[in-house]
Amino acid sequence: MSGAAAPLQWLTMGLLAVGLLGLSPALSLSLLAFGLAVLTALKLREARSLEERRVVALLQLVCAGLLAALRPELAPSLLQGLAILMALAGLLALELGAGPDWKALLRRSLQVLLAAMPIALVLFLLLPRLMPFTNFGAGQGMGAMTGLSDSMEPGSIARLAVSRQAAARVAFPLGGEPPPLEQRYWRVMVHERFDGRSWRSAAPSFARPAAGQPAPPPPPAAPGEGIQLWLIEPSGLAAVPWSGSGRPLSADLNLQRSGELLNRAPGSQRRVYALTEKSDQSGWRTAPPGPIDLLLPLGENPRLEALAAGWRRLGSNRERLDAATGWFRGQPFRYTLEPGALPRQAPLDHFLFESRLGFCGHYASAFTTLMRAAGVPARVVSGYRGGQWVQPVGGTGYVDLRQADAHAWSEVWLDGEGWRRVDPTAWAAGDPLARSGAAGAGSRAGGGPLDWIQQQWWGLDIAWARWWLGYDGEQQQALVARLLGDRSHLLGVVVLLAVAVSLAAGLGGLGWLGRRRRGDPLRLELERTLRAFARQGMAPAAGETLPVFAQRLQQRWPALSGPLEAFVAHYQQQRFAGVPGPIGRRQARRLGRALRRSLRAGNRSQNAVQREHP
Amino acid sequence: MIGAIGAVLLGKEHEVRLALACLLARGHLLIEDLPGMGKTTLAEALARSFGLGFKRVSFTSDLLPADLTGLNVFDPAAASFRFQPGPLFSQVLLADEINRASPRTQSALLEAMAAGRVSVDGTSHSLPRPFLVIATQNGLDQGGTSALPESQLDRFLMRLSLGYPPRQAERALLQGEGLRPDGLSGAFGPEDLLALQDRADRQHCSSALLDYVLDLLERSRRQPAQGHPLSPRAGLALVAAARAWSLLEGRDHVIPDDVQAVLAPVCEHRMDGGQRGGSDGELSQRLQAGVDGLR
Numbered sequence: 001m002s003g004a005a006a007p008l009q010w011l012t013m014g015l016l017a018v019g020l021l022g023l024s025p026a027l028s029l030s031l032l033a034f035g036l037a038v039l040t041a042l043k044l045r046e047a048r049s050l051e052e053r054r055v056v057a058l059l060q061l062v063c064a065g066l067l068a069a070l071r072p073e074l075a076p077s078l079l080q081g082l083a084i085l086m087a088l089a090g091l092l093a094l095e096l097g098a099g100p101d102w103k104a105l106l107r108r109s110l111q112v113l114l115a116a117m118p119i120a121l122v123l124f125l126l127l128p129r130l131m132p133f134t135n136f137g138a139g140q141g142m143g144a145m146t147g148l149s150d151s152m153e154p155g156s157i158a159r160l161a162v163s164r165q166a167a168a169r170v171a172f173p174l175g176g177e178p179p180p181l182e183q184r185y186w187r188v189m190v191h192e193r194f195d196g197r198s199w200r201s202a203a204p205s206f207a208r209p210a211a212g213q214p215a216p217p218p219p220p221a222a223p224g225e226g227i228q229l230w231l232i233e234p235s236g237l238a239a240v241p242w243s244g245s246g247r248p249l250s251a252d253l254n255l256q257r258s259g260e261l262l263n264r265a266p267g268s269q270r271r272v273y274a275l276t277e278k279s280d281q282s283g284w285r286t287a288p289p290g291p292i293d294l295l296l297p298l299g300e301n302p303r304l305e306a307l308a309a310g311w312r313r314l315g316s317n318r319e320r321l322d323a324a325t326g327w328f329r330g331q332p333f334r335y336t337l338e339p340g341a342l343p344r345q346a347p348l349d350h351f352l353f354e355s356r357l358g359f360c361g362h363y364a365s366a367f368t369t370l371m372r373a374a375g376v377p378a379r380v381v382s383g384y385r386g387g388q389w390v391q392p393v394g395g396t397g398y399v400d401l402r403q404a405d406a407h408a409w410s411e412v413w414l415d416g417e418g419w420r421r422v423d424p425t426a427w428a429a430g431d432p433l434a435r436s437g438a439a440g441a442g443s444r445a446g447g448g449p450l451d452w453i454q455q456q457w458w459g460l461d462i463a464w465a466r467w468w469l470g471y472d473g474e475q476q477q478a479l480v481a482r483l484l485g486d487r488s489h490l491l492g493v494v495v496l497l498a499v500a501v502s503l504a505a506g507l508g509g510l511g512w513l514g515r516r517r518r519g520d521p522l523r524l525e526l527e528r529t530l531r532a533f534a535r536q537g538m539a540p541a542a543g544e545t546l547p548v549f550a551q552r553l554q555q556r557w558p559a560l561s562g563p564l565e566a567f568v569a570h571y572q573q574q575r576f577a578g579v580p581g582p583i584g585r586r587q588a589r590r591l592g593r594a595l596r597r598s599l600r601a602g603n604r605s606q607n608a609v610q611r612e613h614p
Numbered sequence: 615m616i617g618a619i620g621a622v623l624l625g626k627e628h629e630v631r632l633a634l635a636c637l638l639a640r641g642h643l644l645i646e647d648l649p650g651m652g653k654t655t656l657a658e659a660l661a662r663s664f665g666l667g668f669k670r671v672s673f674t675s676d677l678l679p680a681d682l683t684g685l686n687v688f689d690p691a692a693a694s695f696r697f698q699p700g701p702l703f704s705q706v707l708l709a710d711e712i713n714r715a716s717p718r719t720q721s722a723l724l725e726a727m728a729a730g731r732v733s734v735d736g737t738s739h740s741l742p743r744p745f746l747v748i749a750t751q752n753g754l755d756q757g758g759t760s761a762l763p764e765s766q767l768d769r770f771l772m773r774l775s776l777g778y779p780p781r782q783a784e785r786a787l788l789q790g791e792g793l794r795p796d797g798l799s800g801a802f803g804p805e806d807l808l809a810l811q812d813r814a815d816r817q818h819c820s821s822a823l824l825d826y827v828l829d830l831l832e833r834s835r836r837q838p839a840q841g842h843p844l845s846p847r848a849g850l851a852l853v854a855a856a857r858a859w860s861l862l863e864g865r866d867h868v869i870p871d872d873v874q875a876v877l878a879p880v881c882e883h884r885m886d887g888g889q890r891g892g893s894d895g896e897l898s899q900r901l902q903a904g905v906d907g908l909r
Contacts, residue, residue: 542903577867
């Protein structure tokens with residue numbers, strides 16, 4: 001048994017353990033993966049014989065497969081691939097015996113993986129899908145994570161720290177263009193409940209599909225329709241960003257009446273989803289406001305109410321909005337991240353008429369309150385604004401959103417038009433978006449090489465999400481329909497045929513790789529024969545030559561002496577004396593085969609004897 | 615012939631065979647052992663069995679180079695100097711206890727071994743062919759010895775150690791069954807030896823075998839902690855000795871077993887720098903175990 005097997009198998013265990021760290025313990029399947037990994041490690045610890053170590057290698061492969069089902073994203077997939085590579089190398093070290101070093105083992109293991117690629121591709125493309133495992137446990141994730149919050153209380157925040165943490169990325173794979181910078185508002189949450197201080201969103205109502213009845217998959221995107229592909233970091237929120245227009249393409253998305261887009265996948269993990277770029281049926285815009293959109297605790301901010309009462313006399317919401325806009329623009333508001341805390345008494349009065357310092361939360365909150373006081377249904381929307389356009393090398397461009405891009409704005413109901421977005425922050429002096437827009441085409445300055453590497457990695461990440469994760473059941477059905485037309489009942493036959501062909505191709509490729517590497521069929525024949533003996537527990541000692549080894553073999557199996565001598569003599573002759581011609585090679589193959597056959601025959605008869613005389 | 619020499623040197627067929635291989639490979643032989651183990655007998659038997667001219671010099675600490683090479687003597691009759699060849703001008707020179715001579719004398723001998731000729735007073739004199747030096751040396755722990763430097767050890771193709779004869783052979787020896795070397799009559803002549811040397815040169819070395827030798831050399835250089843690395847000359851010596859050995863085995867090509875058979879005598883003294891330590895051939899064994907012998 002090769003000395004490389006044990007370290008390789010332990011290395012594999014280490015890689016699997018790292019992969020396990022990323023699992024959320026809430027899923028029952030990840031508990032299974034944990035348990036399996038622990039069992040494998042224990043088995044590895046006590047394994048002594050070749051058979052036990054083989055079992056360990058198989059368990060490791062199963063473990064890696066389970067991990068792959070649980071974490072299909074790019075980085076975990078790379079880790080799983082590495083673990084599989086190591087597990088296979090460990091198995092190869094077991095089977096090949098002493099001889100090949102680590103480099104050779106890993107190279108061979110890589111070749112085995114490559115040979116398995118065709119069959120993997122066939123299964124990936126054609127085999128009907130299971131439901132994604134991550135859909136099992138929906139709901140809110142852990143609360144400790146950064147991101148937007150479902151309640152917004154700007155008055156209590158004296159200082160807002162700018163966090164450069166990644167929030168989300170959106171790509172436009174089908175040649176789509178990102179909207180211009182001033183149009184980039186990505187809505188996440190709608191805050192309708194106002195208690196005078198904080199804005200809360202209505203309790204999210206999941207329109208869950210009834211148990212056992214999956215939601216009907218949304219129709220796929222029409223050809224030529226632009227697509228937005230979103231990748232969001234763990235946020236703990238069910239609501240996910242979107243542009244406000246477009247139609248969900250992923251089955252676990254749920255568009256709320258308020259315009260919130262909910263994702264049923266757990267928020268404690270990274271989520272991927274797709275939307276069409278544009279749609280004329282964005283129903284949330286015209287969904288009429290409820291009484292909650294006018295709700296306002298009276299008497300909290302008397303000056304504000306007095307100001308708004310003057311606009312109540314105006315006839316339409318539109319005129320009231322224009323009046324408020326005009327008033328707002330006339331005041332010397334200034335944008336700052338350090339406005340200081342507002343007083344507990346009449347906070348908005350203080351902001352509007354005295355300090356006039358604040359960030360987006362203050363503006364959105366004050367403006368929305370003003371509009372409600374003037375009798376216009378209004379609400380606060382939080383989400384992201386702007387974002388940096390990144391064009392990775394040789395990939396699809398994407399908009400990179402950081403937590404620093406988090407933003408809040410107002411939405412106002414206008415009769416005949418619906419909900420209109422109003423961003424009072426844009427009217428204040430020193431709005432960061434206006435500044436950055438002036439500085440360049442939406443690109444934030446800076447970034448060292450590390451930032452650059454991260455941007456490239458995310459580009460890769462998006463490509464992975466698009467081609468690997470994005471290939472879901474619908475696309476599969478589309479492919480099958482394109483391949484087979486209405487003869488889809490033949491799918492099973494096609495899959496079987498494709499599996500057979502790709503298996504043959506893989507094995508053929510493996511053999512070709514092996515031959516090409518050694519380049520010497522004579523040597524190959526010798527190694528085949530050596531393996532046959534290694535399986536019987538006879539491996540050549542270090543530095544031992546073939547004649548010496550053959551003598552030892554002959555002592556162990558005296559019956560083999562004929563074919564053994566013939567093979568060794570021929571091999572030595574071919575190898576060291578003449579120039580080996582094709583006839584010599586064929587002869588070597590014949591002799592080698594004869595030798596192995598008689599070895600097997602000898603073993604069988606020996607076993608039979610043992611069975612008869614135990 | 616091995617049997618003939620074996621009759622003189624009882625119970626030492628393997629060593630005799632190695633010494634013969636050394637002779638066929640045109641190499642010089644260093645025999646290291648305790649006094650009285652048959653070193654001189656082996657040298658004499660080798661020389662006589664090929665009918666070679668044999669001279670013997672006992673190296674002492676006051677031996678001068680001229681005592682070996684000979685010198686120009688003034689001949690009053692011809693009124694000129696005449697070269698009087700020394701004992702070096704023989705086909706087999708037995709240099710007894712070489713490590714007792716002064717380094718200067720040692721190097722004169724070794725120069726002659728390497729170049730095959732001797733220069734005295736500006737005139738070059740060719741040495742006879744075949745020319746073989748069999749040097750014996752006592753163990754370095756014996757009194758009055760000075761170690762040969764590595765560079766000179768490298769000139770010897772092989773270093774052998776005879777060791778005690780097996781009990782059976784020693785009994786025969788005591789019973790007087792061994793032959794005296796002078797009783798050997800040459801069934802072969804010096805021409806036969808030259809022909810055999812030429813044949814040994816033509817033994818086929820396949821590329822697989824050369825790869826094996828190269829791997830051995832590379833291995834010895836990669837792990838300098840295990841003895842001195844082997845020089846290219848060591849590689850040449852190894853191949854030459856393996857060729858001679860394969861000829862003695864009756865084959866027309868060299869196989870790794872031949873290389874392994876001569877590995878310890880050819881390489882051990884190059885790797886341990888003359889400081890014999892540990893068990894016999896330990897370094898070569900380790901070297902051999904470090905390279906895959908299945909070719």
